[in-house]
Amino acid sequence: MNKWLGNLKITRKLLLAFLVAAMIALIVGAVGLVSIRKLNNSGTMLYEENTLGLNYLGSAYADFNNLRYNVVRFATAETSADREGYASAIKDLRASVEDLLTKYESTYITSQVTDDYKNTKTDWETYQSDIDQDMQAGSIAKETTQLGDSLENSFKKLMEVDVPAAKAKCDSNLVLARNTTIIMIATLLLGAVIALYLGMYISGTISKPMEKFATFAEMLAIGDIDIDKVLDEKDKLLKNRKDEVGTLAKSFHDIIASTVEQAHKTQAIAEGDLTTSITIRSENDIIGKELSELVERFHTLAASIVSAADQVASGADLVSNSSTSLSQGATEQASTVEELTASLEEISSQTSLNAQNADKANEIATTAKTNANSGNTQMKEMLGAMDEINTSSASIYKIIKVIEDIAFQTNILALNAAVEAARAGQHGKGFAVVAEEVRTLAARSSKAANETAEMIEDSIKKVESGTKIAKNTADALVKIVDEVDKVADLVNSIAVASKEQAQGVEQINQGLVEVSQVVQTNAATSEESAAASEELSGQADQLKEYVSVFKLKGSSQTAPVIDKMDKKNEKDPEKPKVSSPAKSNAGKAKIALSDSEFGKY
Amino acid sequence: MAEFVDPASEAEEDTQTGRFLTFFLGKETYGIEIRCVTEIMGMQAITKMPEMPDYIKGIINLRGLIIPLLDVRLRFGKEPREYDDRTCVVVIDLSGVSVGLIVDSVSEVLTISPENIGEVPTLNNSLKSNFVKSIGKLESGVVLLLDCDKLLNSEELDVVSEHL
Numbered sequence: 001m002n003k004w005l006g007n008l009k010i011t012r013k014l015l016l017a018f019l020v021a022a023m024i025a026l027i028v029g030a031v032g033l034v035s036i037r038k039l040n041n042s043g044t045m046l047y048e049e050n051t052l053g054l055n056y057l058g059s060a061y062a063d064f065n066n067l068r069y070n071v072v073r074f075a076t077a078e079t080s081a082d083r084e085g086y087a088s089a090i091k092d093l094r095a096s097v098e099d100l101l102t103k104y105e106s107t108y109i110t111s112q113v114t115d116d117y118k119n120t121k122t123d124w125e126t127y128q129s130d131i132d133q134d135m136q137a138g139s140i141a142k143e144t145t146q147l148g149d150s151l152e153n154s155f156k157k158l159m160e161v162d163v164p165a166a167k168a169k170c171d172s173n174l175v176l177a178r179n180t181t182i183i184m185i186a187t188l189l190l191g192a193v194i195a196l197y198l199g200m201y202i203s204g205t206i207s208k209p210m211e212k213f214a215t216f217a218e219m220l221a222i223g224d225i226d227i228d229k230v231l232d233e234k235d236k237l238l239k240n241r242k243d244e245v246g247t248l249a250k251s252f253h254d255i256i257a258s259t260v261e262q263a264h265k266t267q268a269i270a271e272g273d274l275t276t277s278i279t280i281r282s283e284n285d286i287i288g289k290e291l292s293e294l295v296e297r298f299h300t301l302a303a304s305i306v307s308a309a310d311q312v313a314s315g316a317d318l319v320s321n322s323s324t325s326l327s328q329g330a331t332e333q334a335s336t337v338e339e340l341t342a343s344l345e346e347i348s349s350q351t352s353l354n355a356q357n358a359d360k361a362n363e364i365a366t367t368a369k370t371n372a373n374s375g376n377t378q379m380k381e382m383l384g385a386m387d388e389i390n391t392s393s394a395s396i397y398k399i400i401k402v403i404e405d406i407a408f409q410t411n412i413l414a415l416n417a418a419v420e421a422a423r424a425g426q427h428g429k430g431f432a433v434v435a436e437e438v439r440t441l442a443a444r445s446s447k448a449a450n451e452t453a454e455m456i457e458d459s460i461k462k463v464e465s466g467t468k469i470a471k472n473t474a475d476a477l478v479k480i481v482d483e484v485d486k487v488a489d490l491v492n493s494i495a496v497a498s499k500e501q502a503q504g505v506e507q508i509n510q511g512l513v514e515v516s517q518v519v520q521t522n523a524a525t526s527e528e529s530a531a532a533s534e535e536l537s538g539q540a541d542q543l544k545e546y547v548s549v550f551k552l553k554g555s556s557q558t559a560p561v562i563d564k565m566d567k568k569n570e571k572d573p574e575k576p577k578v579s580s581p582a583k584s585n586a587g588k589a590k591i592a593l594s595d596s597e598f599g600k601y
Numbered sequence: 602m603a604e605f606v607d608p609a610s611e612a613e614e615d616t617q618t619g620r621f622l623t624f625f626l627g628k629e630t631y632g633i634e635i636r637c638v639t640e641i642m643g644m645q646a647i648t649k650m651p652e653m654p655d656y657i658k659g660i661i662n663l664r665g666l667i668i669p670l671l672d673v674r675l676r677f678g679k680e681p682r683e684y685d686d687r688t689c690v691v692v693i694d695l696s697g698v699s700v701g702l703i704v705d706s707v708s709e710v711l712t713i714s715p716e717n718i719g720e721v722p723t724l725n726n727s728l729k730s731n732f733v734k735s736i737g738k739l740e741s742g743v744v745l746l747l748d749c750d751k752l753l754n755s756e757e758l759d760v761v762s763e764h765l
Binding site: 405408412414415416418419422423435439 | 620622635636638639640641642643686687689707709710
C-alpha cells in the first residue's frame with residue numbers, strides 16, 4: 001500500500017488526500033442534510049399542523065367569543081340600526097369562524113383531536129342554526145347559550161389537546177436533532193482523524209524528502225559534496241520512487257555525482273595537472289565549458305610563464321652586465337667631475353680676486369674723479385676771484401678814466417688860463433704861472449693816471465694770463481675727469497663682468513655638483529640595478545620552479561624539475577590522483593613544450 | 602676881445618707871439634698862435650646846420666654865444682674821426698667871428714722860439730699851403746703851425762657869418 005502510495009505522483013497524492021477529505025465532508029454533509037430535512041419537515045409539520053392549527057383554533061375561539069358577544073348585543077340591541085349592525089357583525093364572524101375551522105381541518109389532526117373536532121364541528125353547526133333561530137326570534141335561547149358554552153369548552157379542549165401533540169412533535173424533533181448532531185460530530189471527528197492521518201502521511205512523503213533535498217541544496221550551495229553523511233538508507237531508496245520526489249532524488253543524485261566528478265577534476269587541476277580534461281556534460285554545461293576553457297587558458301598561461309621566465313632570466317643577465325659597465329662608467333665620470341670641480345675652484349678664486357681688484361680700482365678712480373672735480377670747483381672759484389679782480393680793475397679803470405678826464409679838463413682849464421694870461425699880456429704873467437702850475441698839476445694827474453692805467457692793464461693782462469692758465473688747468477682737469485670717468489666705467493664693467501664671471505663659474509660649479517650627484521646616483525643606481533638583476537635572475541629561477549608544479553601538455557623541463565615534481569607527488573599520495581598516468585607522460589612532454597615554446601618566441 | 606696897441610701890448614704881443622697852443626690831429630701835432638685862441642673846451646652837442654659846407658659840422662651854444670664848429674680834419678681833407686672824450690673845441694676868433702675848431706686833442710701851450718720855426722717844404726702834398734704857415738721844431742718832433750686867418754677864407758667866412 002505504502003509503495004503504491006509512494007509511487008503516486010504528488011499531484012495525485014494530494015488529490016487523493018483532498019478527495020478523501022471531500023468524501024468525509026460529503027458524508028458528514030449528507031448526514032447533516034438528511035437530518036436537517038427531517039427536522040425541517042418535522043418543523044414545518046409542527047408549524048403547519050400544530051402551530052397553525054392552534055392559531056386557527058385560537059382565532060376561531062376568539063371570533064366565536066366575539067360572535068357570542070355580538071349575539072348578546074344583538075339580542076339586547078335597542079335600535080334596529082344597532083341590530084342590523086350586530087347582525088352583520090355576527091354574519092362576518094360566523095363566516096370567519098367557518099373559514100378558520102376549515103383551515104384548521106386542513107392541518108394535520110391527531111386521531112384524538114379529530115374525534116373532538118368532529119364533535120366540535122357538529123356543535124358548531126348546531127350553534128349556527130341556533131343563532132339563526134335566535135336572531136329571528138330576537139332573543140337568545142338558553143340552549144344556544146349552553147351550546148355556546150359547550151362549544152367554548154370544546155374549543156378550549158381542542159386547544160389543549162393540540163398543545164401536547166405539538167409538544168410531543170417538538171420533543172421528537174429535539175431527539176432527532178440531538179441524534180443528528182451526535183451522528184454528525186462522530187462522523188466529523190472520524191473524518192477529521194482520517195483526513196489528518198492521510199494528510200500527515202502524504203505530506204510526510206513529500207516534505208521529508210524535500211527537507212533532505214533542501215539540506216542537499218544548502219550543502220551544494222556551500223560546496224560540500226559529501227552528501228553521504230546526511231543520507232540514510234531510506235533516503236537512498238527515494239530515487240526509486242516513481243513520483244516527482246523520486247525524480248528529484250534521482251536528479252539530486254545525478255547533480256551530486258557530476259559535481260563530485262567536477263570537484264575531483266578541479267582537485268586534479270589544483271594540484272597542478274593542467275592536462276586534465278573536463279567532461280562537458282551537455283551543450284548547456286556552462287561550468288564544464290568554462291572550466292575546460294579555464295584549464296586551457298591556464299595551461300597556455302603556465303606555458304608562456306615558463307618561457308617568459310626563461311627570457312626574464314636571460315634579460316636579467318644582460319641587465320646585470322650593462323649595469324656593471326654603467327657603474328664603471330659612472331665611477332670614471334665621478335673622478336672627471338672631481339677634477340673639473342677643482343679647476344673651477346681655481347677659476348672662481350681668481351675671478352673673485354679680479355672682482356676685488358676691479359672694485360678697488362673703481363674706488364680709486366672715483367676718488368680721483370672726486371678730487372678732479374673738487375680741483376675743478378676750486379679752479380672755478382679761482383676764476384671767479386679773477387673775474388672779480390677784473391671787475392674791480394674795471395672799476396679802477398673807470399675811476400682812472402675819471403681822473404684822466406679831470407686831468408684833461410684841468411689841462412683845458414690851464415690852457416684857457418694860459419690863453420687868457422696871454423691875452424692879458426703883462427698883467428697875465430702871474431696868471432700864466434698859475435696856469436702853468438695848473439697844467440703841471442694836470443700833467444702829473446694825467447701821468448699818475450696813465451701809470452695807474454698801465455699798472456691796471458698789466459694786472460689785467462696778468463689776470464688774463466692767469467685766467468687762461470686756470471682755464472687750461474680746468475680743461476685739463478675736465479679731461480682728467482672725463483678720462484677718469486672712462487676709467488671708472490671700464491673698471492665698473494670689469495667689475496660687473498667679473499661678478500658675472502663669478503656667477504657663471506658658480507653656476508658651472510653647481511651644475512658640476514649636480515652632475516656629480518647624478519653620477520653618484522647613477523653609480524649607486526647601477527649597483528642597485530646589478531643587484532636587482534641578480535635578484536631578478538633568482539626570481540626568474542624561482543618562478544620557473546613554481547610553474548614546474550604544473551603538468552603541461554607536451555612540456556619539457558630539465559631533469560631536476562621533473563625530480564622535484566615527482567618528489568611532490570610522493571609527498572601527497574593520499575590526494576585522489578585522477579590523472580597519475582598522465583603525469584608521467586607530461587614529465588617527458590614538458591621538455592618538448594619548452595623547446596617548442598622557445599622556438600615559437 | 603680888444604687888442605691894445607701899446608708898449609705893454611707890444612710886449613704882450615711878443616709874449617703872445619711864440620706861444621702856440623698845440624693840438625693833435627691824428628699823429629700830427631699842429632700849433633696855433635695863442636692870440637687867436639679865445640677858449641678851449643671839451644666837446645659839446647652839435648646842432649647841425651643845413652646848407653653848410655661839410656667841414657662845418659654845426660653850431661653850439663657857448664654861454665649864449667652861437668659858434669659854428671669846423672672839423673679841421675675834414676677841412677684838411679683827412680679822414681673824419683669819431684669824436685671821443687678827448688676831442689676838444691678850440692674857439693678862435695677870425696676877424697671878429699668866433700669859430701670852433703674840432704680837434705682830436707689838445708696838448709699844451711708851447712713857447713717856440715723863432716729859431717725853431719722853419720718854413721714849410723713845398724713838397725708836402727697833404728695840406729693846402731694856406732693852412733700851415735710855418736713848422737715848429739721840437740725835441741720830440743715837429744709842430745705844424747697854422748695860420749689862423751687862413752683857416753676860413755673870406756667867402757667861407759661870409760657864408761658862415763650869413764647863416765649865423
